[in-house]
Structure formats: structure tokens, C-alpha cells
Amino acid sequence: MPVDPSQRGFNAFGNNDTRSQYESIYRSIWAMIGNMYYQPEKLANWAEWEHKFDGKINSADDLDLAIQQMVESLGDQWTRYVTRLERIQVSQEQRAGLLGLGIQVKKDENGAFYIDYIEWGSAAHNSELRRGDNIIAVGATVLAGKSVKEANELLKGEVDTTVDITYAIKNGQKRTAKLAVAFTADQGVVAQVTDNNLLYLRLPDFENRRRTAEFLNAIKGVGEKMQGAPVKGVILDLRGNPGGEITESLVVASIFLKDGVIVTSKTRSGRVYSKQTYEVVPPLAFSMNDAVDGSNDFINSLLEAPMVVLTDENTASAAEIVTGALKDNKRATIIGKTTYGKGVGYATSTGPTGGVVTITGLEYLTPSGYNLARKGINPDMESDHPRGEVKDVQLLKAIEFLSNKNNNK
Structure with missing residues (x-):
């Protein structure tokens, strides 16, 4: 998830974990949230939490529970505290072969559970489940009355x-999805040229520099195979x-x-807000030569060829930054579904x-000043992936769009 470079590596904790330090550790986290949490209007009653647990934190477990209650009071799904025991539980479950199904759920105002996010390549992704479907039961267990954590x-x-998984689609029709539990393999980067000279690029995440290097090397490999020849279109x-x-x-x-x-x-830092704008400068000749030796035509086509970005309801966070940049700068046509709508970053x-x-x-x-939080980025051309459809309808639409664009030149 997006992390602003200026916030990388913050330390909310002291280095001494003796019992006498528990309250000061709690208050340091309280102060950190009060100083940097991005929505100060949610902190109107934050002062009440500073000394709420004075004299009550006598162990590491007490500290964990106190911090968790304080953090949960914000009602922010991204600001959270995961206790040591919860982390141990996750590790034990993984070692025991107990895996998530690739579904994250939320509760609506009526207490019904709905799918908020589906992990790409997971058991849920390979089913007919979609974001927004209501989850009624898991196996024989009905979710009504459960907490989100229990669900x-x-x-x-x-x-x-x-x-x-017993679920209901938007028209209320109940259905059952049988999910085969298996490890989700690393999707990896894909870079390949189609028969009609379109460059297809699949980027599964923005996890770290290693992933970005994998992406850049894949593009470089394509450029070398093409001996610097340009492509007629790009699909990201x-x-x-x-x-x-x-x-x-x-x-x-x-x-x-x-x-x-x-x-x-x-x-935000206290009462001061800071804005940082990230801009791209025009390409420099030496940097272009370094990128892919002798293939400036190929590089120029990455900058100039007609382009499509494919999105769905699970395109989130840093992926939305790229989508928004390419859309607002009129560099690419967005095809697919409205993105997730995260619009925030955090420090851990x-x-x-x-x-x-x-x-x-x-x-x-x-770039246009649009705040996509809880709204997402709308596609220029909406394209759904129908339940049960084997063909990649959205990708086919992107190929058709670019082919027509080239034919009409």
C-alpha cells in the first residue's frame, strides 16, 4: 500500500519493553496518531484516550489490548493494530496449511456481509464471486450476527x-460457490507482444523495488527481442x-x-499540512540509451503509442496512482471497472x-486534483467480466480498441 517516502521507518515505540514502560509506550502511540493521522476531524475526542488505561496496563497483553481498543475507536479500516498473539496465530495457521480464500468482507448498515476485496489468483478470484456480493454462509455456518473479525x-x-460459500448477487438471487483451497502462486510480471504488435504488460503489485526491477527487465527484454522496433500499442x-x-x-x-x-x-504534522507533488520531466537522451541499448524507437513507442490500462474493482492504492496519472494526462484510455477507491497511504x-x-x-x-478515496477511478470504457465467462472479455476489448485506433490512423 502507498507509503510516502518521508514517513518511511517511523518509530512510535521506545526500545525498553519493561513493565514500567508500558504506559509510556501506549502514550507514544497515542501521540503519534494525534500528530499524523490524516483526518484530524476524527480526533475531536482523542484527549480522552491519553490516560484511559492509566494503572491498568500490567503486562504485554494488557498493552496490546489497550492499543487495539484505542486504534479501533477511529473506525478506520487502514489504521489498525495487530497484536503479537494475532501475528503468531496467522503464522501457525500458515504452517498448519490453513489458508485464506482471498476474500475480505465488510458489514453494511443492515449488518449484512459483503465482499470488499478479492485477491487476484486466489480461490475466490477463480470463482464466480464478485466484489459487492453478499456472503450469507461459509459451509454450514451462517454469518448473520458475527463480527467482521469472526467472519x-x-x-x-x-x-x-x-x-x-453461500452468497447473493445484487438481485437477491442466492448461489453457491465451491472454492478449492490452494496456495496462491506468485503471479509474476508478464511482458509479451501480440500478433498485431501490441505490447501486453501485466503488473501484479507495486510491492517493492524488486518487483519494479522485474517489470523494467521484462520490458527491456521485449525491446531487445524486437531489436528496438516500436510497438503499435500498449496494454497495462x-x-x-x-x-x-x-x-x-x-x-x-x-x-x-x-x-x-x-x-x-x-x-499532516500537528496543525500543519504538507503537499508533495511528483512530476515527470521530459526524457533525457542519455537515460533513454541506458534503458534499452539502441532501441529508442521502442522506448518512444512506450511514451507515444496508443495505450490502454485495464482496471477492475480490485485495482487499488499505488495501482490507482498510476491509473490516475495516465488518465488525467490523457496518456491512456481506461477500460474495465471502477477501481477500489483507496486514496490513502500509511506508515507501519x-x-x-x-x-x-x-x-x-x-x-x-x-493530477486533476481528484480525491478517489471511497469513490475510485471510473473507466473511460466500462467492460465487465461476466460470471462464468471463460474468455478474457476485457482484454479482448482492449485489443480491439487499440487495433481499431491503429486502423483509423
Whole structure:
């Protein structure tokens, strides 16, 4: 998920985990949230939490529970605290072969559970389930009356087993999906040229520099195979891309933009807001030569050839930064579905008890100034992937669009 470079590596915790330090550790996290949380209007009653647990934190477990209650009071799904015991539980489940089904759920105002996110390549992704479907039961267990945490615990299964999910689509029709539980393989980067000389690029995430390097090397490999010849179009597939580091999204966006703003981030420190605008400068001759030896025509086509970005409801975070940059700069046509609508970044730190605190400390705007949080980025051309359809309808539409664009030149 996007992390502003200026916030990388913050330390909300002290280094001494003795019992006498528990309250000061708690208050340091309280102060950190109060200083950097991106929506200060939610902190109107924050003072009440500073001394709420004075004299009541006598162990590491007490500290974990106190911090968790404080953080959960914000009602922000991204600002959270994962206790040491919860992390141990996840590790034990993984070793025991208990895996998630690739579904994250939320509760609506009526208490019904709906799918908020589906992981690409997971058991859920390979089914007919879609974001927004209501989950009624997992196996024989009905979810009504459960908490979100309890529901997510049920949405797991042992490797090589099948889990039945009873769900309802928007018209209320009930259906059952049988999900085969298996490890989700690393999707990896895909870079290939189609028969009609279109460059198809699949980027599964913006996790780290290694992933970005894999992406750049894949593009370089294509350029070398083509001996520097240009492509007639580019398809960047960001469907199911959950995001990652904001720094990596800047690198990827710059591959396809000659110039222009990529994104503007907004952070808070006390009463002061700061804005950071990231722009692309025009390509420099020496950097182009270094990228792919002797293949300037190929590189120029990355900057100039007609382009499509494929998105879906699970395109999120850093992937939305790239989508917004290419759309607002009129570099690409967006085909698919409205993106997830995250629009925020956060900073994370591990404390002396082993718990991990994550604080939403950044929001970002697309080049046009659009705040996509909870709204997402709408496609220029909407294209659904019908339930049960074997063909990749959205990809076929992108190919057709670019082919027609080239034929009409």
C-alpha cells in the first residue's frame, strides 16, 4: 500500500519493553496518531484516550489490548493494530496449511456481509464471486450476527479441501460457490507482444523495488527481442493489483509519460499540512540509451503509442496512482471497472511486544486534483467480466480498441 517516502521507518515505540514502560509506550502511540493521522476531524475526542488505561496496563497483553481498543475507536479500516498473539496465530495457521480464500468482507448498515476485496489468483478470484456480493454462509455456518473479525476467520480452509460459500448477487438471487483451497502462486510480471504488435504488460503489485526491477527487465527484454522496433500499442493490466509502495508507482508511471504530474500527496504534522507533488520531466537522451541499448524507437513507442490500462474493482492504492496519472494526462484510455477507491497511504512500525501499528498518514490526489478515496477511478470504457465467462472479455476489448485506433490512423 502507498507509503510516502518521508514517513518511511517511523518509530512510535521506545526500545525498553519493561513493565514500567508500558504506559509510556501506549502514550507514544497515542501521540503519534494525534500528530499524523490524516483526518484530524476524527480526533475531536482523542484527549480522552491519553490516560484511559492509566494503572491498568500490567503486562504485554494488557498493552496490546489497550492499543487495539484505542486504534479501533477511529473506525478506520487502514489504521489498525495487530497484536503479537494475532501475528503468531496467522503464522501457525500458515504452517498448519490453513489458508485464506482471498476474500475480505465488510458489514453494511443492515449488518449484512459483503465482499470488499478479492485477491487476484486466489480461490475466490477463480470463482464466480464478485466484489459487492453478499456472503450469507461459509459451509454450514451462517454469518448473520458475527463480527467482521469472526467472519474473516471463517473464510479460510485447509489446503486441498473445498469450502462452500453461500452468497447473493445484487438481485437477491442466492448461489453457491465451491472454492478449492490452494496456495496462491506468485503471479509474476508478464511482458509479451501480440500478433498485431501490441505490447501486453501485466503488473501484479507495486510491492517493492524488486518487483519494479522485474517489470523494467521484462520490458527491456521485449525491446531487445524486437531489436528496438516500436510497438503499435500498449496494454497495462492492473486488474487485481492491490498496490504497494508509492515510490514504485512513480517509476512505473514515468515509463509511459513524457512529462506531467503523476500524483500529489498530502500529509499532516500537528496543525500543519504538507503537499508533495511528483512530476515527470521530459526524457533525457542519455537515460533513454541506458534503458534499452539502441532501441529508442521502442522506448518512444512506450511514451507515444496508443495505450490502454485495464482496471477492475480490485485495482487499488499505488495501482490507482498510476491509473490516475495516465488518465488525467490523457496518456491512456481506461477500460474495465471502477477501481477500489483507496486514496490513502500509511506508515507501519513493530513494537517491543511484537504488535504492529499501522497509521493512515497520507492521502493523495490525481493530477486533476481528484480525491478517489471511497469513490475510485471510473473507466473511460466500462467492460465487465461476466460470471462464468471463460474468455478474457476485457482484454479482448482492449485489443480491439487499440487495433481499431491503429486502423483509423
